[in-house]
Amino acid sequence: MINKPTERPQFEYILPPIGSDPSSDSSGTTPGSFSPPPRIAPGVLGAYTFSSPDTPGMPVPSSKTAWDFMPFDWTLKDGFEENYETAEAWISPASFEPVTQLESARLGIITSEIQRVAEREEHLTAEQVRDEVAAGRMIIPANKVHLGYQLDPMCIGRAGKTKINANMGASPVSSGTDEEVEKLQWAERWGADTVMDLSTGGDLDECRDAILRNSTVPIGTVPIYSMIIGRKIEDLDEDTILKTIEFQAQQGVDYFTVHAGVLQEHLKFVKDRLIGIVSRGGSLLAKWMIHHGRQNPMYELWEAMCDIMREYDVSFSIGDGMRPGGLADATDQVQLRELYTQGELTERAWRKGVQVMCEGPGHVPFDQIEFNMKLERQYCHGAPFYVLGPLVTDIFPGYDHITSCIGATAAGFHGASMLCYVTPKEHLGLPKRDDVKQGCIAYKIAAHAADIALGIPGTRDRDDELTKARAALNWERHFELSFDPDTARALHDEDLDVDTDFCAMCGHDWCSVRISKEIVEFMSGKEDDYAWDRAKVSDALSEEQQEILRQRGVLSPEEIHKLASKTKSVMSNDSDKASCHSDFVDSDAALQLQEERAPMVELEIQAAEVTEP
Numbered sequence: 001m002i003n004k005p006t007e008r009p010q011f012e013y014i015l016p017p018i019g020s021d022p023s024s025d026s027s028g029t030t031p032g033s034f035s036p037p038p039r040i041a042p043g044v045l046g047a048y049t050f051s052s053p054d055t056p057g058m059p060v061p062s063s064k065t066a067w068d069f070m071p072f073d074w075t076l077k078d079g080f081e082e083n084y085e086t087a088e089a090w091i092s093p094a095s096f097e098p099v100t101q102l103e104s105a106r107l108g109i110i111t112s113e114i115q116r117v118a119e120r121e122e123h124l125t126a127e128q129v130r131d132e133v134a135a136g137r138m139i140i141p142a143n144k145v146h147l148g149y150q151l152d153p154m155c156i157g158r159a160g161k162t163k164i165n166a167n168m169g170a171s172p173v174s175s176g177t178d179e180e181v182e183k184l185q186w187a188e189r190w191g192a193d194t195v196m197d198l199s200t201g202g203d204l205d206e207c208r209d210a211i212l213r214n215s216t217v218p219i220g221t222v223p224i225y226s227m228i229i230g231r232k233i234e235d236l237d238e239d240t241i242l243k244t245i246e247f248q249a250q251q252g253v254d255y256f257t258v259h260a261g262v263l264q265e266h267l268k269f270v271k272d273r274l275i276g277i278v279s280r281g282g283s284l285l286a287k288w289m290i291h292h293g294r295q296n297p298m299y300e301l302w303e304a305m306c307d308i309m310r311e312y313d314v315s316f317s318i319g320d321g322m323r324p325g326g327l328a329d330a331t332d333q334v335q336l337r338e339l340y341t342q343g344e345l346t347e348r349a350w351r352k353g354v355q356v357m358c359e360g361p362g363h364v365p366f367d368q369i370e371f372n373m374k375l376e377r378q379y380c381h382g383a384p385f386y387v388l389g390p391l392v393t394d395i396f397p398g399y400d401h402i403t404s405c406i407g408a409t410a411a412g413f414h415g416a417s418m419l420c421y422v423t424p425k426e427h428l429g430l431p432k433r434d435d436v437k438q439g440c441i442a443y444k445i446a447a448h449a450a451d452i453a454l455g456i457p458g459t460r461d462r463d464d465e466l467t468k469a470r471a472a473l474n475w476e477r478h479f480e481l482s483f484d485p486d487t488a489r490a491l492h493d494e495d496l497d498v499d500t501d502f503c504a505m506c507g508h509d510w511c512s513v514r515i516s517k518e519i520v521e522f523m524s525g526k527e528d529d530y531a532w533d534r535a536k537v538s539d540a541l542s543e544e545q546q547e548i549l550r551q552r553g554v555l556s557p558e559e560i561h562k563l564a565s566k567t568k569s570v571m572s573n574d575s576d577k578a579s580c581h582s583d584f585v586d587s588d589a590a591l592q593l594q595e596e597r598a599p600m601v602e603l604e605i606q607a608a609e610v611t612e613p
């Protein structure tokens with residue numbers, strides 16, 4: 001019975017519904033993303049813009065947008081009760097002048113910043129950017145003062161590409177203004193879309209000013225850090241809070257993290273946690289509330305802060321002071337209650353014309369990430385979600401840029417709009433230059449992987465170009481298209497220079513790409529037969545270079561760049577230029593050879609099938 005022949009199911013491969021295509025020219029054999037087709041549209045429909053397919057049981061998007069939380073002195077015109085998500089539906093007060101991007105978008109205006117964002121997000125039109133801003137699902141964090149320096153406007157929102165933030169800042173025991181400005185430029189070099197200055201030591205005001213004047217990306221801060229310099233948290237009063245907010249807004253800060261969602265009534269849930277409160281802002285405010293027996297002052301001063309922030313167009317990044325500090329505390333009562341309050345604060349800020357994004361966890365088991373992202377989409381009506389990681393395991397200190405970028409990829413795919421990087425120094429010390437680079441690269445990987453999976457048009461183009469260069473064994477082009485060309489070149493050149501038809505990983509005889517290329521060349525009529533014996537075994541690097549590379553694990557960025565440019569300068573000489581195997585025959589001859597040989601290949605394959613055991 002056991003040996004009785006069984007019927008195999010028929011080969012039947014059904015593709016899931018296809019979303020949009022991340023490749024501009026539909027390259028390759030993958031037709032597109034499996035995410036649902038995006039609905040970039042004004043109003044509620046846009047809640048499904050570049051969203052992952054919902055796992056059953058996930059919270060549904062909110063049925064509201066910022067259009068449902070208009071200032072109380074705006075009037076809805078008669079006849080627009082069902083179609084109020086448009087500028088035509090509203091009458092603003094007679095003396096009203098728009099200040100923030102949200103207010104301009106509500107009036108149907110395309111500002112120069114909206115225009116610039118549309119140039120940078122090639123898949124979006126200026127009208128789509130404006131509509132997403134008006135719906136509250138996208139923000140353009142651009143303080144009017146900072147726009148007067150070097151700020152290049154960008155957007156954060158699920159209709160746009162996923163962004164990354166790099167944190168930096170002097171601490172009382174390490175770093176200073178010059179080092180922080182250098183780190184800022186280093187973070188920009190490695191793709192940070194925004195930078196947060198989290199300084200708690202040194203001259204905070206001077207450091208912030210230097211960062212703002214030197215940055216092309218939006219700068220965020222956590223103003224409570226400055227509020228407690230020179231005083232105990234218990235002594236923090238309302239006047240200090242509002243004055244600090246105003247001072248930093250005047251300096252040009254683009255977004256403020258304010259932990260206003262932590263409420264007095266939430267604190268009782270903290271005792272069940274393994275690690276309590278891990279947010280600096282959250283823990284300071286909890287201490288203030290316990291000491292004074294009063295509600296969170298940030299919550300109570302919300303409208304007053306909105307009035308100041310509106311004047312400069314500073315955006316809120318509503319902090320998650322109760323984010324979990326370990327997997328065991330993820331998605332617990334206190335975290336979710338705070339998120340719910342963040343939704344209420346979002347509505348209140350929108351009524352004041354202030355742009356909002358919300359911050360999220362933290363440390364979250366991989367399987368809970370989608371739930372967290374989709375709950376925010378419901379509670380906070382799709383306001384951009386800005387998440388830290390999340391880390392998906394707690395036992396790899398020193399590698400938390402990796403543990404967290406795994407979670408960040410899932411977060412981006414399931415709805416987060418910006419991913420706050422984590423460096424290898426997380427939980428251990430203040431990041432230095434190379435930690436900043438490692439964190440940025442890990443997060444660029446996460447953001448880019450999410451964008452491709454979501455089917456954002458054009459996001460896979462560079463990947464496809466690199467694949468073609470790799471298939472052609474065109475090493476120069478391969479390096480050029482790499483995110484970090486110097487490191488790619490240095491690692492390759494450790495064993496062989498660029499002019500080879502293979503690399504040191506498999507060697508000449510086992511190089512599948514070379515063999516595959518020979519088959520393609522044969523099929524296209526460009527080669528006489530499979531035997532293609534022109535690959536060069538190149539000279540290895542000098543002793544000195546080999547020694548540097550032997551220490552690759554501890555190479556500083558400077559050494560990698562030095563090594564790469566040394567090798568590059570040798571290889572950039574035209575006579576040494578990588579030939580990269582482009583031996584073309586003329587097209588007529590190629591066509592003829594192809595016609596002659598293609599059937600032969602088919603026959604050979606068929607013969608092989610017959611003789612196989």
Ligand code: SF4
Pocket residue numbers: 501502503504505506507508510511512513514
């Ligand atoms: S040798 Fe191996 S790793 Fe290197 S190019 Fe060829 S197939 Fe790729």
